[in-house]
Structure formats: C-alpha cells, structure tokens
Amino acid sequence: xxxxxKTKGWANPISVSVMLLAIILxxxxxxxxxxxxxxxxxxxxxxxxxxxxxxxxxxxxxxxRMGKFQGLKGPGVFFIxxxxxxxxxxxxxxxxxxxxxxxxxxTKDTVPVNxxxxxxxxxxxxxxxxxEVQDYQEAIEHIAQTGLRDTIGKHELSTLLQERDKILLDQxxxxxxxxxxxxxxxxxxxxxxxxxxxxxxxxxxxxxxARVILGTAETEIAEKFAQASKEYRNNPVALHLRxxxxxxxxxxxxxxxxxxPSSALETMNLGAIGGLASLSKVQDDL
Numbered sequence: 592x593x594x595x596x597k598t599k600g601w602a603n604p605i606s607v608s609v610m611l612l613a614i615i616l617x618x619x620x621x622x623x624x625x626x627x628x629x630x631x632x633x634x635x636x637x638x639x640x641x642x643x644x645x646x647x648x649x650x651x652x653x654x655x656r657m658g659k660f661q662g663l664k665g666p667g668v669f670f671i672x673x674x675x676x677x678x679x680x681x682x683x684x685x686x687x688x689x690x691x692x693x694x695x696x697x698t699k700d701t702v703p704v705n706x707x708x709x710x711x712x713x714x715x716x717x718x719x720x721x722x723e724v725q726d727y728q729e730a731i732e733h734i735a736q737t738g739l740r741d742t743i744g745k746h747e748l749s750t751l752l753q754e755r756d757k758i759l760l761d762q763x764x765x766x767x768x769x770x771x772x773x774x775x776x777x778x779x780x781x782x783x784x785x786x787x788x789x790x791x792x793x794x795x796x797x798x799x800x801a802r803v804i805l806g807t808a809e810t811e812i813a814e815k816f817a818q819a820s821k822e823y824r825n826n827p828v829a830l831h832l833r834x835x836x837x838x839x840x841x842x843x844x845x846x847x848x849x850x851x852p853s854s855a856l857e858t859m860n861l862g863a864i865g866g867l868a869s870l871s872k873v874q875d876d877l
Contacts (some may be wrong), residue, residue, distance in 0.1 A: 638673045
C-alpha cells in the first residue's frame with residue numbers, strides 16, 4: 592500500500608548552495624594542485640549539505656536513527672547525521688479536510704442513500720500519528736466512512752435529512768494522536784421514485800395544514816359573530832349604528848349596488864336612508 596505521508600529529499604535552497612560552494616572551492620583547490628585539500632573540502636561540504644534539512648512552520652520532521660525513532664525536528668533548519676539518520680516523514684499539523692462517500696447505505700427505515708461527507712481533523716501528537724498507524728490519513732478516511740455508515744443505519748431518512756447529526760470519532764483516533772473535529776454531510780442522494788413520493792407527501796401535508804388553519808379561522812369567526820349577536824340583541828342602538836355603517840360602506844363606491852333585506856330596513860329604520868341614497872344617486876345621474 593502506497594503511503595500518503597509527506598517526504599522530502601535532501602535538496603533545499605541552503606543545501607544546494609552549500610553543495611555549489613563545495614564544488615567551486617574544490618575546483619579552485621584542484622587548479623592550485625591542492626588535490627588532497629580539494630577532496631577534503633568536497634567531502635566535508637558535501638556531508639554538510641546533505642545533513643541540512645528544512646521543515647515548514649506548520650510541519651514537524653520525524654527523524655530515525657538506524658531505523659529507530661530518534662525525535663522530532665523543526666520547524667525551520669535542522670541537522671541530521673549523514674548516513675545513519677534519515678527523515679521518514681514531514682507531518683502537517685494544520686487542520687485538514689478529507690472527502691469521502693458512503694454509497695448505498697440503508698437507513699433505519701431501509702431506504703438506500705448515497706451520502707457525500709467531509710471530515711475535519713488535525714494531528715496533535717506527531718510521534719503517535721507516525722508510529723501507531725501506518726497511514727493515518729487513509730485510516731482517518733476509512734474510520735470516518737465507517738462512522739458515517741453506522742450513523743445512517745441508526746436514523747430514519749427524515750431524521751437524517753433534518754438533523755444531519757455530527758459524528759464524533761475522537762474515541763477511535765485519540766490513541767493515534769489525531770483529533771477529528773467533526774464530520775459534515777455535504778449531500779444526501781435518495782432514489783428518484785422515493786423523492787417524488789416524499790414531495791407528494793409534503794404537498795399533501797401542506798394542504799392538510801392549510802385546511803386545518805382555515806377551519807380554525809372559521810370557528811373563531813363564528814364565535815366572534817355569536818358574541819356580537821348577543822351584544823346587538825341587548826343594544827338596538829349599536830345594531831342601528833352598525834347597519835348605517837354597513838350601508839355607508841356599500842354606497843360610497845361609485846357605481847355599486849347594495850341589496851339590503853326589507854326586514855333589516857324595518858328593524859334598523861333604514862328605509863328613509865335608503866330612499867335618500869337612491870334619490871341622490873338618481874340626481875347625480877341626471
């Protein structure tokens with residue numbers, strides 16, 4: 592299995608500069624017939640150049656001596672013993688993001704879904720991350736995928752779509768010196784037939800709620816009318832004023848016709864008012 596651990600060769604700006612300096616000095620001494628001194632300078636500066644390494648600010652280098660863990664170096668310039676020391680990996684300690692998929696996973700209500708997700712993680716102990724697991728990045732992706740599948744299997748589709756619970760993996764990754772901050776679900780793909788059925792179900796639910804709200808409003812209106820009738824029954828003056836207001840609202844619009852029952856006219860004494868309003872309308876037309 593190919594490892595995803597970052598490695599670098601001996602070449603860097605400083606080591607290359609030292610190597611060029613060694614070559615120039617060696618050639619100059621050789622031209623002066625100082626062959627022994629030329630060889631010494633060449634070997635010494637050559638060993639110095641291959642022993643100089645550079646780690647970036649966010650990296651730590653893992654140094655092995657004869658195959659055994661020696662320590663961590665960096666960031667910045669550091670030196671190793673040529674031949675017996677080696678740098679096995681440069682570990683990035685920034686927050687990293689890995690994408691993965693959980694394909695054809697069954698939910699608790701046996702619905703097959705395809706889920707795309709990302710895991711945010713960081714290495715807080717470089718020694719453990721390198722020594723405890725062969726390829727920590729690949730291990731994180733696999734364990735996040737497994738945790739996502741377990742979470743999908745424990746929830747119904749409706750709950751998964753609404754809540755999208757975070758998946759905690761620290762209990763599995765802490766022994767490796769790695770912290771998984773969160774696993775975020777980017778997309779949930781469900782079968783087309785099921786999506787259409789869910790859309791119809793949601794539409795039916797919205798219609799049901801609309802009917803319930805309309806029925807509730809009608810009930811409240813009926814209750815208010817019942818209360819108003821009691822008030823008008825015991826107060827003829829209020830009923831009379833309400834009738835006049837209704838008639839005025841109907842007649843103030845030009846070209847409108849208001850039909851009022853004769854019983855209402857007699858009860859509220861609106862006959863005279865209605866006649867005056869009609870006479871006024873006729874005169875306006877003339």
